[in-house]
Amino acid sequence: RSGNGGKVRGFFQGGSTRVLDELGARIPEGVRALLAVPGLGPRTLGRLYRELGVTSAADLRRVLESGAAARLPGFGERKARQLLEALEQVERQGDRIPLGYALPVAEALAAELEKLPGVERVAVAGDLRRGRETVAGVELVAAAEDAEGVADAVAALPPVEEVLARDPAKVSVRVEGGLRVELRIVPPDAFVPALHHATGSAAHIARLRQRARQLGLEVDERGIYRRSADGGAEEFLPVPDEAALYRHLGLGYIPPELREDRGEIEAAERGRLPRLVETADLRGDLHVHSRWSDGAASIREMAEAARARGYRYLAICDHSRSLRVAHGLEIEDLRAQWREIEELNRHYAEAGIPFRILRGAEVDILKDGGLDYPDEILAELDIVVASVHSHLRLDRAAMTERLLAAMENPHVDVIGHPTGRRLGIRDAYEVDLDAVIEAASRSGTVLEINASPERLDLGEEAARKAAERGVMLCIDTDAHAPGQLAQVVLGVTVARRAWLEPAHILNALDLPDLEAWLRLPKGERARRGPGSVGKSGDSPPPGR
Template sequence: MKNHEIARIFQVIAEYLEMEGVRFKPYAYQKAALTLENLKDSVEDIYNQGGLKGLKAIPGVGESIAQKIEEYLNTGKIEYYEEFRRKLPIDLDALIAVEGMGPKKAKMLFEKLGITNLTELEEAARSHKIAPLKGFGDKTEANIIEGIEFVKKSTGRFLLGEVLPLADRVLATLRALPEVQRADVAGSLRRMKETIGDLDFLAISSQPEKVMDFFVSQPEVVKVYGRGQTKSSVRLRQGVDMDLRVIPPGSYGAALQYFSGSKEHNIALRQIAIDKDYKLNEYGLFEGDRMIAGATEEEVYAKLGLPWIPPELREDRGEIQAAQAGTLPTLIRLEDIRGDLHVHSAWDGGVNSIAEIAQAAMALGYEYVGISDHTQFLRIEHGLDEKQLRQRNREIDALNEKLRRAGKHFTVLKGCEANIMNDGSIDITDEVLAELDYVIAGIHSTFRMPRVEMMARLRTAMNNPHVDIIAHPTGRILKKREEYEVAVGELLKIARETGTILEINSYPERLDLGDSNILAAKRTGVKMIINTDAHHIDQLRYLPYGIAQARRGWAEKDDIVNAWGLKKFLEFMKPGR
């Protein structure tokens, strides 16, 4: 947890520095934050073992930043950060969560209107106090109001990527207790929804009181709502609420099914039970007063005449009918993936060299990895022009030759994440695009186009014979930004006509395509690819979030092109490549 706490502080420091117009230093703090956020080892353990020298060995951490990490570990705060907060006492995280509100705008609104938090921002926008300010205007003010409404709708929800690591740690500690025979996570997290309200855990134990004592006394617990003999509820420092229930072994499967949900899936199951003159609840499946199933989920489903249904499908979107017909999909698995095609290298501001990325991908058992650096339009992301792309490609060719000579059956692919301009053109010449193994193209600007214009833009890009994949196709940022004005049905039609692959972006803030759109793509026959959009090798571990989305969208191995071997994948590229 210290890694994430310090990373968040460094990210805010970068935003404060950006407010003040400081050059270069914000990037150093952003890079350090990115590294810490994705560090597998605890920064506290690194410090305890190697001191300041150990901290400085972390990529992106120099003397000054290492000293600030040391200060936090020893005192619980960083004075440099506290100075900024005293100088600009604003809730920066909340303000810049609103789309279109960057650090500099937040500073200006504080200086001009005294705005320090989201409530004051909304009051000022609705009172028409923002539009008259230089650099804002009516359209920006309207966008701020719209952004605030979106943020408010997301309040109380946490990204899957925020809570899954936390839940895994809690679950691991529960399972390690000698008093616990079995423990599982339930609720929407078990169904791997993209955002989660709270965490539900179930356990079997012959000594529930000891388990409850442990649960309510965890270091991260800041509030205990209730502590009972078989159920306790707490709030963690991160703002997440957690429940733990201890269930009798004979009812555990029924309880796991019931508390996993969804509500709609459970209602449908209960109706099947009623039709068979049974009663189904969290205690078991009953015929009259006699329990006929309950110890496992499998036996509950079997007694209802169904095979076990994977939790990700339990949304009452046809999964019960498919189970009855014996046509449940064989869902894509993490181990099916053969490569990640959306990885950024140090060439465009990522943290790691191409050689380091290749080594990390090989360690994951991949057959290939694709380097998809940004292109020239995205100057803020150090986008590459044609000359730089060719220089980078030569480095990839040399690395592949070195791997071949070493007897490695692994390939680094030459790609890019090109920019789709407002008219649908690509910001790199066709001549250079043709030299790449594949091209990902995405929208990174002018997000608020009317639907007709946005679809024309996407159609032009997808008709470019060099564009193979559309990155994060609907442009949503979870808890911050709605999708573009995209007609998904039309998008799928164009993708099918042009043979364009649509990305399932695994980055926790994106998860784009979302599950319902994945299901629509599958039913339309559009192929998809699950990528991480990694800017650090530790972000390669984001792939399970994309896998979860794909599974929720009923995707199978044949639907996902990077579940194929390299030869088949490259042969699928558009005709003329």
């Protein structure tokens, strides 16, 4: 993948990009910052700077809205409109950073902090621990007796560019890439309550405090305790872990992803919290790419990476022929790919290796809702993922009809990244998502939670609504390289925030159960619903 998405990722992860570095000596800082606007490349930006004096986001908005940019030779109204929409997208997002870019930074920092002398434990907290799709910064909690010494050591770490604030138990810094990090340092015996409090959400914590008072208790970042009758002495209750804190309040353990005051406390009271899906529940990935289209690795390399994760199957879903920019496969190429997959599967079978590569394709949904391969080709595939990659600006009615038409095709198993959004880069296209979910329920079509860091699509609210309507979902990485298979954790996070259990997830099925499910006519899948095949069929709808 390349383009602005790559520039944004590079900026978040390293504080620089090759393009920025090359422009550094020639263009002011304020202008270079505008490269974060999707679709605004260095050549176009250079023209706007030289010919219209654009040096800030306000200048950019002015020349786009006034028509001055559109009047430039080769620019035009359409490009100006697209750039204005992209600028508005960046402004709406503000300083928030997608989960998939902030989490690796947070985990790397936590690992570095744990190496410091005197630090016993470090954990990610805040929005990041709860798995929100975008975050304003990174919150960490560390257990150490010498808070001041740890704060001094943190300020000297190589990624730290600036100390923003500091007090005896907390330090805020800015690291490379501009990400703000706040570290709370607490005594080891206060680590659990401090982590719980810092995780939030504020609404969840407020509800717990209310419940504690009803039980004659208090709960805060120091722990859970009972005051004496005169309001003086405090008797702290033991909290070796967060589960103990919830037990003191008469509740089952509530995982961080559910702590949003969206019914989790009531569910914990009734013993009806879901057994949330975990990464270890997944048996394979149903949407990855190879070098046959726009991937960076061979099918065998992707398969071996999947096997290293403990998977039992992998669906190779390279792009179809109309997506020329991604080297989509013509039918003869697809058949040649099948022969390679057959040879690899024969190798695994003869070696007694319990692993299978599925013949799949990510088939473009055309503008009229038709598919990029004929039905006779789709019928020969093990799994068909249908996705929208073009004509993203259709009106709501047309886009909705487009997706509904695709779902009515008996060979379409999965709708890939159903809203087309790219976090921080592109808004979702206009579509009636309720109608899409209803059609998926009626037709037996699976909806994907795409775990790519820039997608996380479906989002948590739509995924929860889909599961409540009896729609099966799958968690796929859309991986284009072996290392990207690990990004599945991001999709699992979305699923957990959606209250999903293994029974709601297609690729939590073992291979024989998956193949049996895929052999069912779609109408039969719709009648049976999630959990109808495999071992986990008794799970209730999420939140019930």
